[in-house]
Amino acid sequence: MTASVTASVTCSVTCSVTCSVRLDVAGVPVCALKTPLKTLLKTPLMAPRVKGPAIVIVPSNPESVFTYGAPALKFGPGASAEIGFDLGQYGVRRVLVVTDAGVAATGAPARIAEQIAGFGLHAEVYDGVHVEPTDESLLAAIGHARASGPWDAFVAVGGGSSIDTAKAVNLLTTNPGELMDYVNAPIGAGRAPSRPLKPLVAVPTTTGTGSESTTICVLDVLGLKVKTGISHARLRPVLAVVDPNLTVTQPPEVTAAAGMDVLCHALESYTARPYTSYERRRPEERVPYCGSNPVADMWSEQAIRLLAGSFRTAVRHGDDAEARGAMALAATFAGLGFGNAGVHIPHANAYPIAGRVKDFHPRGYPGGAPMVPHGMAVALTAPEAFRFTFEADPARHLRAAALLDPSAAVPDEPAEFLPGVLTALMRDVGIPNGTGGVGYAQADVPALVEGAMKQQRLLTTSPRPVREEDLAGILTRSLSLW
Numbered sequence: 348m349t350a351s352v353t354a355s356v357t358c359s360v361t362c363s364v365t366c367s368v369r370l371d372v373a374g375v376p377v378c379a380l381k382t383p384l385k386t387l388l389k390t391p392l393m394a395p396r397v398k399g400p401a402i403v404i405v406p407s408n409p410e411s412v413f414t415y416g417a418p419a420l421k422f423g424p425g426a427s428a429e430i431g432f433d434l435g436q437y438g439v440r441r442v443l444v445v446t447d448a449g450v451a452a453t454g455a456p457a458r459i460a461e462q463i464a465g466f467g468l469h470a471e472v473y474d475g476v477h478v479e480p481t482d483e484s485l486l487a488a489i490g491h492a493r494a495s496g497p498w499d500a501f502v503a504v505g506g507g508s509s510i511d512t513a514k515a516v517n518l519l520t521t522n523p524g525e526l527m528d529y530v531n532a533p534i535g536a537g538r539a540p541s542r543p544l545k546p547l548v549a550v551p552t553t554t555g556t557g558s559e560s561t562t563i564c565v566l567d568v569l570g571l572k573v574k575t576g577i578s579h580a581r582l583r584p585v586l587a588v589v590d591p592n593l594t595v596t597q598p599p600e601v602t603a604a605a606g607m608d609v610l611c612h613a614l615e616s617y618t619a620r621p622y623t624s625y626e627r628r629r630p631e632e633r634v635p636y637c638g639s640n641p642v643a644d645m646w647s648e649q650a651i652r653l654l655a656g657s658f659r660t661a662v663r664h665g666d667d668a669e670a671r672g673a674m675a676l677a678a679t680f681a682g683l684g685f686g687n688a689g690v691h692i693p694h695a696n697a698y699p700i701a702g703r704v705k706d707f708h709p710r711g712y713p714g715g716a717p718m719v720p721h722g723m724a725v726a727l728t729a730p731e732a733f734r735f736t737f738e739a740d741p742a743r744h745l746r747a748a749a750l751l752d753p754s755a756a757v758p759d760e761p762a763e764f765l766p767g768v769l770t771a772l773m774r775d776v777g778i779p780n781g782t783g784g785v786g787y788a789q790a791d792v793p794a795l796v797e798g799a800m801k802q803q804r805l806l807t808t809s810p811r812p813v814r815e816e817d818l819a820g821i822l823t824r825s826l827s828l829w
Contacts, residue, residue: 406626413622413640415687419586427590431466437546439499441469445513447476450505453596476512479718481567488512489519500546507556510549514564514582517544534575549584552593554674555605557682559587562635567702573798574698591675600711602662603776608722609678611693611729613650616685620810636689646684651750653677662776689808692732697724699798707785719785727782728825730766737762739810781828792822
């Protein structure tokens, strides 16, 4: 066998960069990632990972099992008109529709309640959901449901705020205890529900959160100025009804922020620590976020492909039915992926970014209290986070970038590929220029690090171990992105 040699070549695939690379025994250029670039960018779905010069987490007793869960799904224009029939299959009689005032103003929740009643069920609308839920707003919704109940089922109509509120209402009207008993440790007690929950149907009106597919409820704990969550498999809706017709009322700014949430769900789950890198768990120790795996990878890749062709159009032309449909499908696919694989650094950073907001008021959202929308908060540190995680699996990061922008050229420094195409997209859809664009400064970094370090449920999914100094660097470099 002939030994490999090094030569200066220009790759003939997408990068067109002249650099010094190794030639394999067949004379094929091999980049520093130890993978022929043509192979890397044309790898079929669900192909095994190609390992580069990486920081690899090696367990002493590797996990060999991954889990996958998802709700039943009904997708398509007009799907929301059939919810009453669907609920009838669960034998329910009294249904609480949970939404926020903005979505209620579109008439969709009332229309859905009327359609439910048309199938012989009793349905009422609660429109007191707070956009970006807080512990106070969840307690108010729980109190309303307890006072007006009992309820046999819940239907959440809206974005992640409505769906997450309905999850909390369902949990606390079926199980004993208080809200903080179930909030993730160390902020709350992290208690698991001891009783079954009622059927929850999730009807997203934004193309973003993927909450209709997940086991997570996210909230701001106002007294601690931190965003956190409740996580348990029983919180997952029994049915996701995705009707693209309900998404056309989203303002461009909401489409942009929610779409960045979709994209980061897909990118973070795709680059998450693989399930085989964990120590083997006992059956009772298994959690919904089990690490990247072949099934979640498939959904994440398809979500990125859909976003590549529809995101910019949906922001600029909100009445484009094809783009709206693709975004709704991308959000669903991404939820099916990250709801099992998990997310990591960008989402961990997003919680304190949103929780410690000062006086930022985004366009397109309700007035009143300052807020950084969740998807926007996630996006603001994503480019720097993916620079940090690149070396854990270079091939995976490059493939994600190529899926997101198939026309982009691979830069001289491969680690810049994904941050580069991600930043270009953020600029095009109107995301602020880093955390400085939403009011943060260098002096705020320590507090943001403190808040992010509390999100160990997410940080343990990072493909690289994350220390406080790592987060400080990511957050500092994210003050301005371009």
